[in-house]
Amino acid sequence: MAPAAPVPGTGSGPGPNPDPDPDAGSGPVRDPLPDPLRDPWRDAMRLALDEADAAGPAGDVPVGAVVLGPDGKVLARAHNEREAAGDPTAHAEVLALRRAAAATGEWRLTGCTLVVTLEPCVMCAGALVQSRVERVVFGALDEKAGAAGSLWDLVRDRRLNHRPEVIHGVLGEECARQLTAFFRDR
Numbered sequence: 001m002a003p004a005a006p007v008p009g010t011g012s013g014p015g016p017n018p019d020p021d022p023d024a025g026s027g028p029v030r031d032p033l034p035d036p037l038r039d040p041w042r043d044a045m046r047l048a049l050d051e052a053d054a055a056g057p058a059g060d061v062p063v064g065a066v067v068l069g070p071d072g073k074v075l076a077r078a079h080n081e082r083e084a085a086g087d088p089t090a091h092a093e094v095l096a097l098r099r100a101a102a103a104t105g106e107w108r109l110t111g112c113t114l115v116v117t118l119e120p121c122v123m124c125a126g127a128l129v130q131s132r133v134e135r136v137v138f139g140a141l142d143e144k145a146g147a148a149g150s151l152w153d154l155v156r157d158r159r160l161n162h163r164p165e166v167i168h169g170v171l172g173e174e175c176a177r178q179l180t181a182f183f184r185d186r
Ligand SMILES: [Zn+2]
Pocket: 091, 092, 093, 120, 121, 122, 123, 124, 125
């Protein structure tokens, strides 16, 4: 049979060929491979990145955190307010956990997930264990002070009776870039 006329519905008349170019994947920009472990947390990490932006005006290191309920809905969001509040404990994670607990009326955040742009420090890792969150998701590693795998692994210490699941590297490069830009521009 001779080739048929153009198949209807594949384009809107004359113009660029809508068919994908078989060579399109050979350029410098490629879609990353699907990552079933990290991809589900990308949207929440974008919220955390937006939240981190709000820390800048007060001179706070841009770290943002979001707490998701068991159903995936956003319960709370917070950014680092150490400078803004003059409070050494006002890290994004601690503030987000407090706000999530206030929103639910319950200190136990069973089934919840905390998503944060930077690996938690020792204080925040402790607060995460205390809050009984089910999962901690973070973006950039903090090799100088991280307590979720880098320098310590407090959240997964076998001596503790509650150990949240840890997923790292969600939008990790973006999270690291945001921090690098802050320190470069100071
Ligand atoms: Zn912290």
